[in-house]
Structure formats: C-alpha cells, structure tokens
Amino acid sequence: MASNENGAGKQEVLLEIRDLKTHFALDEGTVRAVDGVDLDVRRKQVVGVVGESGCGKSMTAMSVMRLVPPPGQIVEGEIRFHRQFDDRADAKDIVDLAQFESNDRQLRDIRGNQISMVFQEPMTALSPVRTVGKQITEAILLHQDVNKTEARDIAIETLARVKMPNPEQRFDDYPFQLSGGMRQRAVIAMALACRPQLLIADEPTTALDVTTEAQILDLMRELQAESDMAILYITHNLGVVAEMAEEVVVMYLGKVVERCDVDSIFYNPKHPYTRGLLNSIPRLEDVLQDKREKLNAIEGMVPSPYQRLQGCAFHPRCPDFMPGVCDEAEPQLIQLEEGHAVRCHLYT
Amino acid sequence: MIVYIIQRVMRMIPLLFLLSLVAFLIIQLPPGDYLTEHINALRASGRDVDEAEVERLMKQYALDRPMHVQYLTWIQNILLKGSFGQSFQWGRPVNEVIGDKMALTFLLAIFTTIFVWAISVPIGIYVSVRQYTFTDYLFTMIGFIGLAVPGFLLAMVVMYFSFAWFGLKVGGLFSPAFELEPWSIAKFQNMLTRIWVPVLILGIGGTAHIIRIMRATMLDELRKQYVTVARSKGLSEFAVLMNYPVRIAINPLISSLGFLLPWIISGGTVVEIVLNLPTAAVVLYRSLLSQDMFLAGSFILLVGTLALVGSLLADIALAAVDPRIRFGSVEEM
Numbered sequence: 001m002a003s004n005e006n007g008a009g010k011q012e013v014l015l016e017i018r019d020l021k022t023h024f025a026l027d028e029g030t031v032r033a034v035d036g037v038d039l040d041v042r043r044k045q046v047v048g049v050v051g052e053s054g055c056g057k058s059m060t061a062m063s064v065m066r067l068v069p070p071p072g073q074i075v076e077g078e079i080r081f082h083r084q085f086d087d088r089a090d091a092k093d094i095v096d097l098a099q100f101e102s103n104d105r106q107l108r109d110i111r112g113n114q115i116s117m118v119f120q121e122p123m124t125a126l127s128p129v130r131t132v133g134k135q136i137t138e139a140i141l142l143h144q145d146v147n148k149t150e151a152r153d154i155a156i157e158t159l160a161r162v163k164m165p166n167p168e169q170r171f172d173d174y175p176f177q178l179s180g181g182m183r184q185r186a187v188i189a190m191a192l193a194c195r196p197q198l199l200i201a202d203e204p205t206t207a208l209d210v211t212t213e214a215q216i217l218d219l220m221r222e223l224q225a226e227s228d229m230a231i232l233y234i235t236h237n238l239g240v241v242a243e244m245a246e247e248v249v250v251m252y253l254g255k256v257v258e259r260c261d262v263d264s265i266f267y268n269p270k271h272p273y274t275r276g277l278l279n280s281i282p283r284l285e286d287v288l289q290d291k292r293e294k295l296n297a298i299e300g301m302v303p304s305p306y307q308r309l310q311g312c313a314f315h316p317r318c319p320d321f322m323p324g325v326c327d328e329a330e331p332q333l334i335q336l337e338e339g340h341a342v343r344c345h346l347y348t
Numbered sequence: 349m350i351v352y353i354i355q356r357v358m359r360m361i362p363l364l365f366l367l368s369l370v371a372f373l374i375i376q377l378p379p380g381d382y383l384t385e386h387i388n389a390l391r392a393s394g395r396d397v398d399e400a401e402v403e404r405l406m407k408q409y410a411l412d413r414p415m416h417v418q419y420l421t422w423i424q425n426i427l428l429k430g431s432f433g434q435s436f437q438w439g440r441p442v443n444e445v446i447g448d449k450m451a452l453t454f455l456l457a458i459f460t461t462i463f464v465w466a467i468s469v470p471i472g473i474y475v476s477v478r479q480y481t482f483t484d485y486l487f488t489m490i491g492f493i494g495l496a497v498p499g500f501l502l503a504m505v506v507m508y509f510s511f512a513w514f515g516l517k518v519g520g521l522f523s524p525a526f527e528l529e530p531w532s533i534a535k536f537q538n539m540l541t542r543i544w545v546p547v548l549i550l551g552i553g554g555t556a557h558i559i560r561i562m563r564a565t566m567l568d569e570l571r572k573q574y575v576t577v578a579r580s581k582g583l584s585e586f587a588v589l590m591n592y593p594v595r596i597a598i599n600p601l602i603s604s605l606g607f608l609l610p611w612i613i614s615g616g617t618v619v620e621i622v623l624n625l626p627t628a629a630v631v632l633y634r635s636l637l638s639q640d641m642f643l644a645g646s647f648i649l650l651v652g653t654l655a656l657v658g659s660l661l662a663d664i665a666l667a668a669v670d671p672r673i674r675f676g677s678v679e680e681m
C-alpha cells in the first residue's frame with residue numbers, strides 16, 4: 001500500500017492492519033466492533049481515525065495494543081508491526097501482533113515500549129494510590145536496562161519534555177494532587193518514557209477543557225516533530241484531525257469508509273458519510289450571517305450493533321441512497337486516485 | 349500523618365468514656381448483685397456470714413451507695429490503681445483472671461485472621477479475574493457452605509471424627525500435662541499443635557465473607573481505566589493485578605481488621621464452649637450468667653477498648669497504604 005501512496009517524504013511502513021475483525025460475542029448477538037479494517041501507518045506519520053461513537057475506532061486501537069476487553073476477540077486479520085531496534089538501525093523484524101496471546105511475553109515486550117498508548121480519561125488513567133513517578137518508572141524499569149536512579153532521571157527528563165511544571169516535585173506527587181491537564185501530561189510522559197515508534201492516542205483531549213486541549217495538542221505535535229514517532233490519533237473531532245493528522249481514515253460501523261490525506265478530506269470528501277460529518281460542523285460565518293439556525297445532523301441513528309445490514313451499512317441514513325444497489329451488495333474499498341480510497345457504490 | 353493520628357486518638361477519648369458508661373450500665377441492669385446473691389446463698393444454707401468481710405467489700409466497691417458513686421469508684425480504681433476489682437466467682441482479682449484469657453483470645457484472633465486472609469484474599473483475587481466461570485461458582489459455593497454451617501456444629505463434627513478415627517481429643521488448647529503449667533516454650537509448642545482446630549473452625553465461617561468482599565471490590569477496580577493503562581505499559585498480568593487493583597481492593601479489608609477481636613469474642617463463644625477453650629468469650633459468658641459484675645464489666649470495657657484501639661490501628665494502617673486518606677482528600681475514583 002505504502003508504495004502507491006503520494007506525498008513528498010515517503011516513509012517506510014510501520015504498522016499495517018489488514019482485514020482486522022474484532023468481534024464481541026454477547027448473549028444478545030455478535031457485535032462486530034471492528035469488521036474488516038485496513039489501515040497503514042508509516043514512520044513519523046500522524047494518521048487520524050475519525051468516526052462517531054461506536055464506529056470501532058477505539059476498538060481498532062485496543063486491538064493493536066491487544067487490550068480488547070473480554071468477551072471481545074480478534075477473530076480475523078493481521079496487525080503487522082515493523083519492529084525496529086535502536087542498536088541495529090538496519091535490522092527489522094515484522095511481527096503479527098494479532099497472533100499473540102494477549103499476555104504473551106513477546107507482545108508485552110513491544111507494548112509500552114515500541115507501541116504505547118495515551119487514553120481518554122486522564123482522571124482515571126493513573127492509580128490513585130501510587131505516585132506519578134512510580135507509575136512512570138515502572139515502564140522504564142521494565143523495558144530498559146537501567147537501575148532505579150537512572151529510571152528516575154529518565155522519568156523526570158520525560159516529565160520535563162511534556163512541559164510538566166516542576167517535574168522533580170511532581171515526580172513524588174500522587175495523581176489526585178495534579179490538575180487534569182497535568183495528569184494528562186503525566187500520562188503522555190508515561191507513554192513516551194520508552195521512546196515508542198508508534199503512539200496510539202485515543203481521544204487524549206476529549207475530557208479536558210478547551211484551553212488545556214490546545215496546549216496538549218501543541219505539545220503532542222512538538223513531541224512528534226522532535227522524535228521519530230508515528231501517531232495513530234483517534235478522535236471524533238474533525239477540528240483536531242485538521243490540526244494533527246497528515247492522513248485521515250473515516251470509520252463507520254467497524255469499517256473504513258474513506259481514506260485520504262488531510263486536505264482531501266476537507267476539500268474533496270467523497271463518501272456521503274464523510275460529507276455528512278463535515279456538514280455537521282457549525283461554521284462561525286454561517287451563524288454570524290444568520291444563514292442557518294439549526295445544526296445539520298446526519299439523518300437517522302446509528303443502527304443497533306446486533307443488527308447486520310445487507311449491502312452498505314450506511315444506506316438507511318445515506319442521502320444518496322440508490323435502491324436496489326446500496327441495500328443489495330456490500331461496497332468494496334475503491335482506489336479513486338493516488339492515496340484516496342472510498343467504500344461507496346457511487347464510484348463504481 | 350501525625351496530625352491525623354493525634355486527631356484520631358483525641359476522638360477516642362469521649363468514645364472510651366461512653367463505652368465505660370455503657371459497660372457499667374449493662375452489668376447493673378439485672379436486678380441484684382453478686383454479693384447479695386452470695387450472702388443469701390450462704391444464709392440459706394445456714395452458714396455464717398462474716399459480717400465484717402461483707403462490710404469491707406460493700407465499702408470497697410461502694411455497693412450500698414447510689415449508682416453514680418459506684419461507677420465513679422469503679423472507674424477510679426481502674427484509672428488510678430489499674431485494678432478492675434474482685435471477681436467474686438473466682439475469688440481472685442479480675443486482672444489475674446482476665447490477663448491469661450485475653451492473651452489466648454488475642455492469639456486465637458491473630459491466627460484465625462492469618463488463616464482466613466491467607467485463604468480468602470488469593471481466592472477472592474482469583475475468582476474476580478475468572479468471574480462467572482466454573483471456578484468462581486465453585487469457590488462461591490464452598491464459601492457459602494462454610495458460612496452457612498454453624499461453627500459449633502462443625503466443632504462437634506471435627507471433635508467426633510478426630511476421636512473416632514484418630515483417637516485424638518481435640519478439645520482445649522493444651523494437653524492435660526501442660527494445662528496448669530506456667531508459660532514455657534514447650535507449652536507454646538503444645539498449644540500450636542492444638543490451636544489449628546479452633547482456628548480452622550472459626551476461620552471457615554469468615555472466609556466466605558472475605559472472599560465476597562475481595563471479589564466485589566476487585567471487580568469494581570478491574571473495570572477502571574488505570575488497570576488497562578497498567579497493561580498498556582507491558583506489565584505482566586500478575587504485576588498489573590498486584591500493583592494496581594489489589595492495592596486498592598485490599599483497603600476495605602484493612603479497615604475491617606479493627607473489629608477482629610469483638611468478632612472472635614461474640615461470634616466464637618459457642619464454638620469455644622464446645623471446644624472447651626480457656627478463652628475470654630467463655631469466661632465472659634459465665635461471668636454474665638453468675639452476675640459476676642466486675643469481671644463482666646471489665647471484660648466488656650476491655651473488649652470495647654481493644655475494638656477502639658484496633659480500629660485506630662486499622663485506620664493508621666489504611667492511611668499508610670492509601671495516600672488519599674493521608675492527605676485528607678478522598679475523592680471518588
């Protein structure tokens with residue numbers, strides 16, 4: 001895939017997700033949270049994953065981390081991680097993360113080390129009874145060959161990198177002594193402590209106020225720029241995507257419906273769902289000129305997760321619904337032009 | 349932390365006062381007192397009563413005076429002389445009667461707790477990560493059977509079978525040879541060979557309780573995000589469990605430690621009587637029957653005090669493991 005992608009600084013692939021299916025077998029039926037996702041992340045690239053709640057974006061991330069909560073299970077697909085070692089720049093090792101048991105030693109060696117994750121709720125992401133420092137050094141001691149004092153130095157240095165005020169004092173603080181923004185910085189420091197090649201950020205700013213959100217976004221951009229880290233950024237906020245991502249993946253009901261670079265998503269969206277999403281963003285100028293009073297919403301509701309729709313999953317809500325086509329066959333992901341793919345019958 | 353401890357100790361003082369009042373009132377509630385009963389019994393059997401001796405005892409404990417004076421005399425003797433009065437039944441000072449029994453009860457309580465915790469905390473953790481599996485149901489069932497079977501019944505069954513099958517008499521805490529001996533290492537060893545029976549019987553009733561508490565708090569904690577975050581660092585599942593959810597789930601258990609002694613005394617009485625143990629519960633029970641007021645009152649006072657001290661120690665231990673309490677900022681998490 002990476003070979004036919006455009007863009008100036010073409011980088012080698014870091015993560016390839018192929019036909020990933022993560023299902024939850026519940027009493028009420030099977031929930032296909034992730035239902036055949038293909039996704040690539042190249043080195044140093046920021047990929048944004050957007051979609052409504054329940055579209056499977058978080059579960060895609062959790063699948064990569066292999067932290068899908070039971071009864072969720074990866075039932076099909078590959079998650080190929082191109083592992084690189086610091087001491088051997090040329091040597092590469094491709095591992096399929098989907099194959100491991102979720103508590104496998106080799107997997108744990110990658111988790112928190114080469115791939116790490118920042119979670120949504122900084123308030124609950126840290127244990128209240130252990131100091132911030134302890135929780136950060138834990139990962140360092142686990143993955144790096146250092147002693148406790150060195151680990152402490154690395155942790156404080158990382159806290160400084162995420163612009164934590166007074167990192168040395170904060171090191172011995174408990175999470176409840178920090179503000180929300182400071183906690184999220186601590187959580188980010190925890191994820192960055194081992195200098196991962198891939199950082200998965202699952203709505204890291206959703207729970208924060210707007211000012212803090214802006215600071216954290218700036219910080220993440222800076223950190224990404226100064227290191228060789230790629231970011232898989234999961235959000236429902238298109239504004240954040242515009243700010244952070246180079247490439248965007250739009251998901252709907254466990255499937256990728258559109259994939260393109262960040263400019264195309266805003267100026268040349270193809271899939272009716274993507275257009276609907278963009279259309280639902282209130283524009284300040286429209287409001288000021290009284291052009292529209294109501295927010296534009298996508299018609300209808302996300303269908304029940306237990307229901308399996310025939311044809312395109314979006315057809316009951318689609319403004320461009322073509323009877324006899326969209327409710328019959330399932331559309332495939334079609335390559336429209338270089339780096340722009342869409343899953344819609346309009347383009348077949 | 350020091351401020352916290354001082355605050356807690358200060359709060360104990362009024363509680364202790366109330367406790368002594370209640371203990372005194374309880375022993376005063378039944379009509380009559382031991383001395384009058386005793387004199388009556390002696391007179392009825394036609395024996396002579398040493399009037400001077402009666403007079404002396406009456407005076408010493410102010411038994412002929414109003415109740416508040418009696419209370420003051422009693423509490424004064426305890427606070428100033430450290431004397432809990434005379435046990436009429438045993439004919440010895442209360443201090444002598446209590447000392448030994450209290451120590452044994454304490455030992456029994458400690459052994460039982462260690463036994464209960466050693467069994468139920470690991471099981472509680474295990475079943476919480478295997479919720480709704482066969483093992484979960486199995487341990488729940490075993491636990492509830494243990495909870496439902498009355499301790500004295502279990503005691504009798506154990507006694508019967510150990511005698512019928514092994515010819516062992518498991519009653520008591522010591523072999524007859526050591527019964528009246530002063531404390532020695534040999535006596536202690538002898539006790540260890542026998543104490544496991546009451547520990548087992550008293551403990552089985554408690555395991556189900558602790559397993560359920562541990563399982564429930566673990567299930568609450570396991571759902572929290574910090575557990576997933578800990579896993580995302582690459583820690584092994586065991587390290588995640590021990591360092592994260594268990595650290596918090598154990599707190600309710602620590603704070604319940606203070607009520608250990610009252611639990612053994614009130615809950616284990618029948619078992620201890622059946623097993624013929626020389627523990628405090630049995631002595632308390634007999635003293636209440638015979639209106640041995642100073643013995644009973646002192647027991648209630650002592651047990652209550654120990655419960656208060658126990659909960660103080662439990663609170664300090666809790667503050668030591670939970671910084672949220674130490675810093676006085678408990679928030680919902």
